[in-house]
Amino acid sequence: MLHLFAGLDLHTGLLLLLALAFVLFYEAINGFHDTANAVATVIYTRAMRSQLAVVMAAVFNFFGVLLGGLSVAYAIVHMLPTDLLLNMGSAHGLAMVFSMLLAAIIWNLGTWYFGVAGVQFPHADWRHYRHRFNQCDDDRHVSGGCA
Incomplete structure (x- = not known):
């Protein structure tokens, strides 16, 4: 070889x-x-x-x-x-x-x-975090805070 x-x-x-x-x-x-x-x-x-x-x-x-x-x-x-x-x-x-x-x-x-708790493929985690941040943003507009 x-x-x-x-x-x-x-x-x-x-x-x-x-x-x-x-x-x-x-x-x-x-x-x-x-x-x-x-x-x-x-x-x-x-x-x-x-x-x-x-x-x-x-x-x-x-x-x-x-x-x-x-x-x-x-x-x-x-x-x-x-x-x-x-x-x-x-x-x-x-x-x-x-x-x-x-x-x-x-x-x-x-x-x-x-x-x-990261994984080898960062794009999988960023998809999760982006979704969570967007959800948190929506929660702030509705209830004034994010849990």
Whole structure:
């Protein structure tokens, strides 16, 4: 498989390695973020001890990846504008990939820091929050406040 990378120049190869490092960092952040979301309720309600909840979350996340296959990865790839990527140079394509990875890392760290139960796909959360803010706006006009 290494023969696929034989034609790359040093600069592009280093950028690909850096992109791989970004992906691994994102996966690490996403792992602790998902585990915290998965175990928070059972720990808070004392339905399970924290150690057992974290171990069970790790085991079932692992089996979820094994049994779920690559469906999430393919969903992310389908979000990429492949027709645009094919018509631009590798530098622009790598810039697009880096900006998407950086945005995902910032999103995950931001939702973790502010205690928002975020997901990997920010557009799903923003749809929810936009709906809630619009609903809150409507409540203010009707009742003078928002709960």
